Amino acid sequence: MLDAYLNIFVIFALMFMGYWLNYKQLFSNRTADVFSKLVLTIALPCNMFLNMTRNFSRDEFLSLFSGMLIPLGSMILAFLLSILYTKFFSVSPSRRGTFVTMFTCSNTIFMGLPINLAIFGEVSVPYVLLYYIVNTSLFWTVGVYKMAQDNPEIQSAKLSFHPLAALKKIFSPALIGFMIGLVWVLLSLPLPKFIGSFMGYLGDLTTPLSMFAIGIIVYQTGIKNLKMNWAIFGVLLGRYVFSPLIVWLLGQLIHVPEMMLQVFIIQSAMPIQNSVPILTRSYGGDVEFAASSLGYSVLIYLLYIPFLLQLIL
Template identity: 60%
Template sequence: MLEAYLNILVIFLMILVGYILSWKQWFDNHIADVFSKIVLNLALPLNMFLNMTQKFSKEEFLSLFKGLVLPATSIIVTFGISWLYAKITRVPDTRKGTFQTMFTAANTIFMGLPVTVAVFGEKAIPYALLYYMCNTTFFFTLGLMLMASDHPERKFQHQSVNLLVLLKKLFSPALMGFIIGLLWLLLELPLFKPMIDFSRHLGNLTTPLSLFVIGIIVYQTGVRHLKIDKDVFGVLLGRYVISPLVVYGLSFIFPVPSLMLKVFIIQSAMPVQNSIPILARGYQVDEKFATSGLIFSVLSYLFVIIIYLFLLIGLP
């Protein structure tokens, strides 16, 4: 357990490096945008492609693909709980959609993938990608529409949804890297060494640049200007208590192998999606609430993960 926690501590130290270099004015919002574009459009898709084609065989993938049922169902149930929680605690209409999205959707790539590898090793990557597929589908469909509905002058029921834009966001480069890698695997196409080396070198940029971006966001926002109110507390409750409990509870209905279950629990108990504040700004909704949810979920995760490491070690 100590080794796993030290690996996670390295992740937070890299976030700290991003924060310090922002303080020294090496990094700014423009650099964060550049790093995000490199990760989302180049490094991460190649990382996904390489993981799909290198980590397991066609037969192994077909056998574990059934595991999609558990994370997909857990996200639907968690979203239902978020709707009920928002209604009971009277979350304002101007932040209700953002609240439900943060409550339900985990940061499965920028934080989830590095932490999963640090705790379980690269053998857990295929399971992390299964959760990623379900999480991304929710976030870029219902999640974005819910956030857009928070605008005080926008009526959600009259809003026109651009299907092409929605599909473009859903089939992001990262997801396309996963899909192409999947097809490559299923068709059993050959991989050449230069192709593997090229993908590996660029794919290795995913983790450091992703963590630098989080460090930049924390610095640019300023922790002192943020506070935990009842709605931010509700987001933390959803991320770190309700979402993983739903996964664990559903595992009795949809049983999966032990390692897969542990990965799903870790992935479901990740901080808020790091793109939430950027999207909140774009939709002209409650950006301060979105940023508070992100930053407090990231800062508290260093302590939350200790609890989950103890709990997961006790699972068979």
């Protein structure tokens, strides 16, 4: 348990370093964009491919697919619960789509992957990826569509949603790296040592660059600018109470390996996706609400994760 805490502390130390370097003006918002693109297009695909080829056998992977029922079922239930919350607490129409998306979908890669690696090691990566596939698919389809509906000009907002663009987001470089690694495993192909070393150096950039980017985002949001209200409180309940609780309950009904369920619980209880404020701005939604929710979710996570680990480990 102590080792897990220390590993998580290292992860958050990287985030605070990104925050501090931005404060010293060595980093900027532009730097966060560059880091995000490097992670998503180069480091993460290499990381996905190597983790598949190094930690998987063909039979092991085929045995995992039944576990996808838990993340899929939990997100559908969380989505329905979030809609009830918006009606019961009268969440503003200009925030409802963003609220539902933040309540339902979590930050499964930028924070989910490093945190799970810190707790469980590379053996957890297959389970992280299973949750990631479901989470990403729902986020870039249903989530983006709901955020588009926050635009006061609903008709134009609907027209701005393009299924092909969403499909392109789902089949991101990270997922493509995962799929290539999957084919490699299923065909039992050998991996040349020099290719593995080259991709290993690139893949090792994933965690530090991801946490630097999050630190920059928190700084740019501004801690003093965070404003709590019932909508943000509801988002935090969705992220840190309802989502992991639903996953745990489904895990009592659907038998999966213990570590798989633990990883799913941790993945479901991650902060908000980094891209939500950017997407909210592009669709004409409430950017301040999205940015404040992201800031609160990251800061509260520092206090929340030790409590969650006490419950599940």
